Structure formats: structure tokens, C-alpha cells
Amino acid sequence: MRIIVxxxxxxxxxxxxxxxxxxxxxxxxxxxVINPFDLHAIEAALQxxxxxxxxxxxxxxxxPQADSALREAIAMGADAGVLLSDRAFAGADTLATxxxxxxxxxxLGGCDVVFCGKQAxxxxxxxxxxxxxxxxxxxxxxxxNAIELAEGPRFRVTRMCDEGREVVEVETPVLFTVxxxxxxxxxxxxxxxMRAKKTHIPVWGAGDIAADPGRVGFAGSPTKVxxxxxxxxxxxxxxxxxxxxxxxxALIVHLKEAGILS
Amino acid sequence: xxxxxxxxxxxxxxxxxLARRIATEKxxxxxxxxxxxxxxPWVIMKELAQSDLFGVFIPEEYGGIGGGCxxxxxxxxxxxxxxxxxxxxxxxSALGGYPILLFGTDEQKACYLPDIASGRRLAxxxxxxxxxxxxxxGIQTTAVEDGDSWVLNGTKQWITSGGEADIYTIIxxxxxxxxxxxxxxxxxEKGDPGFSFGKKENKMGIRASSTRELVFQDCxxxxxxxxxxRGGGFILAMRTLDLARPGIGAIGVGLAQAALDEAVRYAKExxxxxxxxxxxxxxxxxxxxxxxxxxxxxALVYAVARTIDSGARDFSKLSAMAKLFPTDMAMKVTxxxxxxxxxYGYMKDYPVEKMMRDAKILQIxxxxxxxxxxxxxxxxxxxxxxx
Numbered sequence: 001m002r003i004i005v006x007x008x009x010x011x012x013x014x015x016x017x018x019x020x021x022x023x024x025x026x027x028x029x030x031x032x033v034i035n036p037f038d039l040h041a042i043e044a045a046l047q048x049x050x051x052x053x054x055x056x057x058x059x060x061x062x063x064p065q066a067d068s069a070l071r072e073a074i075a076m077g078a079d080a081g082v083l084l085s086d087r088a089f090a091g092a093d094t095l096a097t098x099x100x101x102x103x104x105x106x107x108l109g110g111c112d113v114v115f116c117g118k119q120a121x122x123x124x125x126x127x128x129x130x131x132x133x134x135x136x137x138x139x140x141x142x143x144x145n146a147i148e149l150a151e152g153p154r155f156r157v158t159r160m161c162d163e164g165r166e167v168v169e170v171e172t173p174v175l176f177t178v179x180x181x182x183x184x185x186x187x188x189x190x191x192x193x194m195r196a197k198k199t200h201i202p203v204w205g206a207g208d209i210a211a212d213p214g215r216v217g218f219a220g221s222p223t224k225v226x227x228x229x230x231x232x233x234x235x236x237x238x239x240x241x242x243x244x245x246x247x248x249x250a251l252i253v254h255l256k257e258a259g260i261l262s
Numbered sequence: 263x264x265x266x267x268x269x270x271x272x273x274x275x276x277x278x279x280l281a282r283r284i285a286t287e288k289x290x291x292x293x294x295x296x297x298x299x300x301x302x303p304w305v306i307m308k309e310l311a312q313s314d315l316f317g318v319f320i321p322e323e324y325g326g327i328g329g330g331c332x333x334x335x336x337x338x339x340x341x342x343x344x345x346x347x348x349x350x351x352x353x354x355s356a357l358g359g360y361p362i363l364l365f366g367t368d369e370q371k372a373c374y375l376p377d378i379a380s381g382r383r384l385a386x387x388x389x390x391x392x393x394x395x396x397x398x399x400g401i402q403t404t405a406v407e408d409g410d411s412w413v414l415n416g417t418k419q420w421i422t423s424g425g426e427a428d429i430y431t432i433i434x435x436x437x438x439x440x441x442x443x444x445x446x447x448x449x450x451e452k453g454d455p456g457f458s459f460g461k462k463e464n465k466m467g468i469r470a471s472s473t474r475e476l477v478f479q480d481c482x483x484x485x486x487x488x489x490x491x492r493g494g495g496f497i498l499a500m501r502t503l504d505l506a507r508p509g510i511g512a513i514g515v516g517l518a519q520a521a522l523d524e525a526v527r528y529a530k531e532x533x534x535x536x537x538x539x540x541x542x543x544x545x546x547x548x549x550x551x552x553x554x555x556x557x558x559x560x561a562l563v564y565a566v567a568r569t570i571d572s573g574a575r576d577f578s579k580l581s582a583m584a585k586l587f588p589t590d591m592a593m594k595v596t597x598x599x600x601x602x603x604x605x606y607g608y609m610k611d612y613p614v615e616k617m618m619r620d621a622k623i624l625q626i627x628x629x630x631x632x633x634x635x636x637x638x639x640x641x642x643x644x645x646x647x648x649x
Contacts, residue, residue: 186312187280187283187284187287187288187309187312187313188280188313189280189312189313189314190276190277190280190313190314190315190317190318190327191314191327192314193276193280194273194276197272197276
């Protein structure tokens with residue numbers, strides 16, 4: 001089975017800092033990690049390969065540093081990685097991103113199953129998975145919480161929806177976007193890390209995937225980010241002391257002052 | 263701020279990163295619960311198996327990573343940063359595997375080392391008995407030849423991973439009249455007829471590790487389970503322990519580092535007399551001693567492990583030093599860490615009291631620190647007698 005995982009390198013939420021003046025992320029000294037949802041997509045792909053055989057190829061569109069995200073995936077057990085990196089790809093919205101990923105998958109010769117994280121924690125759109133499925137002309141099953149493999153190969157898949165659980169059956173080719181509740185991502189192994197260090201990760205630009213220059217990156221993106229801002233939190237904290245009665249009275253005074261109680 | 267450069271290779275850095283990551287992400291979140299229940303950490307053993315760390319000292323032809331004593335020290339140091347109980351279970355498999363690696367026939371190596379390397383099966387080492395600890399010559403367990411088999415009788419005591427491991431390296435007396443030269447090593451497998459397990463001990467520390475009796479009642483094993491030469495069991499045990507002791511020192515280093523990290527973090531946060539207690543010289547000096555002694559112990563362990571890997575012979579004195587100093591240091595540093603945390607340090611809500619309880623075993627197992635001093639002293643006596 002030819003399995004593809006799409007991953008995105010995102011700022012590590014633990015180390016990220018913001019420039020309040022410009023309303024942007026400070027990239028210096030920031031750690032980059034694999035989008036947390038995508039770790040579960042990688043794990044799902046590895047588990048499927050263990051059951052059904054085949055290969056797991058991880059692809060990522062991003063700056064040259066995204067190479068490290070692909071190596072991390074290989075250290076976890078993926079067979080190969082491809083980095084889509086080109087100045088022309090910069091500034092891509094979800095439309096241009098799905099186009100670029102689609103062209104890369106075409107160059108790879110197609111696939112049977114694609115795994116994506118449900119969304120990236122930086123952009124939070126949750127559009128790339130379903131958008132890519134449209135480009136590939138295959139069904140997309142989003143918000144996957146459980147996957148069972150049957151003969152065919154058929155999948156019996158549980159989706160978590162707002163209204164409850166939905167169980168669907170689907171055949172390959174198919175694209176899944178996964179939730180973090182689907183599985184527990186494995187840590188890399190020592191042999192995996194050693195292999196990841198030695199593996200050649202090809203870097204493909206727009207020309208390599210025969211992409212139309214007008215449909216990638218900023219040029220291919222109808223969505224323009226007009227401005228960004230960093231939300232401010234002015235949580236004023238005060239701990240009330242005294243007997244419960246005194247605390248209740250103090251609280252009522254505060255609530256009246258704030259106009260919440262009249 | 264600069265850290266001591268130990269000139270690790272890229273592969274050694276990988277071992278450090280991976281072991282520390284397992285400690286942080288998988289071990290630390292569950293260590294207090296494991297300490298409380300004494301449950302065997304199978305879930306973590308599975309993680310360790312998947313990480314390839316069990317094979318760190320096993321040659322690549324048997325599915326390992328092909329590292330040596332130094333790589334093993336790096337792995338256990340960083341696992342011990344999380345929990346010495348879990349690390350002891352991990353290290354016990356290496357202790358059970360070393361004799362097979364050092365003295366096994368090709369068939370024995372091919373049969374057992376791939377499983378130990380992959381973590382599919384845990385190994386254990388059975389030397390100690392109720393009346394034979396430091397004095398290994400007092401072993402009462404016997405092995406008698408009977409046709410195509412050996413028949414073992416006796417009881418081993420305080421065997422780490424007893425009952426949980428599948429592969430046991432056992433030292434038994436084959437020719438009692440020859441004294442220490444009458445001891446022979448055997449490989450016994452869980453499930454062999456006449457092999458059972460006694461009570462599980464309730465321990466002060468390293469409670470996540472299983473410590474149990476091994477009981478042999480007419481335990482019959484085939485001839486090809488003899489490990490090394492007949493009469494070579496005592497030498498086999500000593501060579502195994504010589505190789506393993508720097509690893510115990512490394513566990514002490516990892517544990518002490520964790521205790522220091524807790525102490526410094528606390529001292530920066532704890533305010534008394536209007537200032538964080540780290541601003542008091544009394545606390546600073548304790549922390550300074552702790553940090554300095556940890557680094558000295560680490561440097562000693564690394565230097566000795568590298569000396570062993572470079573092909574040194576007759577390194578009993580060095581490996582005894584690499585166990586003695588770091589484990590005495592770990593006892594002191596963990597005790598001081600509890601002191602710095604004061605009343606909080608004594609409570610189970612904080613991890614340092616467990617670290618202090620765990621530290622104590624390091625001065626006792628794999629040869630008490632008094633025995634290590636004997637080894638060092640006897641070696642000095644010999645060294646200075648030449649000419």
C-alpha cells in the first residue's frame with residue numbers, strides 16, 4: 001500500500017514569542033516542531049503499514065529548515081521524505097498549498113491512502129486535507145478517531161462530529177484527517193534516528209513538480225493576510241481573604257463595581 | 263553557558279537525546295505511581311524496546327546498535343534522570359545479557375542476543391543467595407551433570423526482574439571441593455521444568471523494579487545451556503560485574519542531576535525573609551558542591567567507560583572507582599536536595615524523597631561500596647608491590 005503523510009512544521013507552542021508591535025511571531029530562537037496533529041497522522045500511517053505492508057512517504061511544503069520535520073518522521077519509521085521548498089511557494093494559502101501537495105503526489109506516482117492532521121496549530125484552517133482530497137479526486141474522511149482495516153482493503157472509520165460519532169466504511173484510495181485521540185505517536189528509535197541522518201531527502205521546487213507558477217505561493221493565493229495582531233490579556237487577579245461571609249461580601253462589591261450586579 | 267564538552271559523536275548524542283526524551287515524556291509522568299504501587303513498568307519496557315535502547319551494547323550482527331560500555335552509560339544516565347527503579351529494570355537485562363555476549367557460544371549468542379537487543383525478552387543475572395552476596399564463594403545452588411542434562415537445585419535471592427525476565431544467567435556450584443573454581447554459569451529460561459519464583463520483595467526504593475527469589479527444584483536443562491567453561495562461573499561473574507559497574511555509576515550521575523535540577527528550581531522559587539532562598543549563601547554553597555561533584559563523577563564514569571571500550575584489560579580497580587564515587591555522591595546529593603526542599607522535600611508530593619530512597623541501593627547492589635573499596639585497595643597493594 002502506498003501511504004502518504006502530509007506534515008507541516010509549526011512553531012513550538014512552548015517556546016514561541018510574539019512581537020507585540022508588529023503583531024508577528026519572533027522567529028529567532030523559536031523551536032520548530034511537527035504540527036502535533038500530524039504526529040498522529042504519521043503514527044496512523046506507520047500502524048497501517050505494519051498491518052497492510054507498503055511504504056510510508058512523508059511530504060512537507062515549507063522552508064529548507066522543514067527538512068528536520070521530515071527526518072523526525074523518518075526516525076519514527078517512515079520510509080522516505082520529500083521537501084517541497086521554493087521561494088515561489090511562499091505566502092501560499094490553503095488553495096495554493098493543496099495544489100502544490102497535489103502536484104507532488106502526482107509526481108510520486110499517486111497513492112492509496114493519504115493521512116493529514118485535522119488542522120495545523122498555527123493556521124487552524126483544517127482545509128488542506130479536504131482540499132487535497134478534492135484535487136486528488138478521492139473521498140476525504142475528516143476528524144478520524146478510530147480506523148479498522150478489513151479485507152478489500154476497506155476501512156471502517158469512526159469520525160467525531162459535533163452531534164456525536166459517525167462510523168463510515170470506505171475503500172482506497174482515500175484521504176483521512178486525524179484527531180489526536182486516534183493514537184499515541186511513537187517516539188523515534190535509535191536505528192530510525194541513524195537512518196534519518198543518512199537518508200537523502202529530495203527538495204522539489206515548482207519546476208520539479210511541473211506546477212503552474214500562477215497557482216502556487218502568493219501568486220496562487222486568493223486569501224491575503226491583511227494584518228495580524230497579538231491578543232493582550234489583562235487578567236487582573238485578586239485573592240479574597242477572610243471568612244466565607246467576608247469573601248462573599250467583598251465579591252459582591254467587586255461585581256457591583258464592574259457593573260455585573262446592580 | 264558553557265557545558266563540559268565530552269566530545270560525543272553524533273550517534274552518542276542521539277542516545278543521550280532519546281534516553282532523556284523517554285525519561286521526560288514516558289517515565290517522569292508515571293514514576294510516582296510506579297513507586298507507590300510497585301507495579302512492573304511493562305509499558306515503559308515496551309517503549310524502550312521500540313527505541314532500540316536494549317540493544318545499545320549488543321553487536322549489530324545480533325540486531326543491536328554495536329555500542330560499548332560508554333554508550334550503555336549514556337543510556338542509563340539519562341534514563342535514571344527519570345527513575346532509578348525503571349532504569350534498574352532496563353540495566354538488569356544488560357547485566358543478564360553481558361555474560362552471553364562475553365562467554366556465549368555462537369549458537370547461544372544467536373539464540374538469545376537478538377531477543378535481548380530488541381527487548382522482546384528481558385534478561386536477568388542470578389548470583390546472590392541468602393548466604394552469598396559479597397562472598398560469592400558461599401554459593402549453595404548446585405548443578406549436577408546427569409546424562410545429557412544439568413540438574414539445578416537451590417535458591418537465588420534478590421534477583422532483579424525475577425519472574426518478569428525470560429532469560430536468566432545463573433551461577434551454580436558444579437565442583438564444590440574446588441572452591442570458587444567450582445562455580446559454573448548456566449542459562450535458564452522461564453518455563454524450564456523445576457524453575458519457579460519465590461516471594462516478591464517489598465523494598466525501600468527502586469520499587470518499580472521487581473526483586474524476587476529464583477527457586478530451582480530439580481530444574482533440568484540441556485547440556486548446551488552451560489555458559490562458558492565448567493569452573494569458569496566465578497570469573498564470568500567478576501568480568502560481567504567489572505563491565506557493568508560504570509553503568510551503576512552512570513545511574514548515580516543521572517539521578518543526582520535530577521535531584522540538583524529539582525533543588526535549584528525550588529531554591530529559585532522558595533521565598534523566605536523576603537528573598538528566594540537561592541540568594542542565601544548557605545543554600546548556594548550546598549548547590550555549588552552538588553553541581554561540582556556531579557560533574558566530577560560524570561567525568562570519571564565517562565573516562566573509565568571509554569578506557570574499557572578502548573580494549574583495556576584488568577580494569578577492576580577503575581570500574582570499582584567508577585561505581586564507588588558517583589554512587590556515594592548520588593546519596594549525598596539526593597540527601598542535600600531533600601534538605602534544600604526542607605519539609606516539602608520530605609513529602610511524597612515532591613520527587614526528591616523518592617530520589618533519596620532510590621539512591622541508597624546504588625551503594626549496595628552490584629557489590630557494596632565497601633567491596634568496591636576492597637577491590638581498589640587490593641589493586642593498589644598489587645600495583646605498588648611490583649619490583
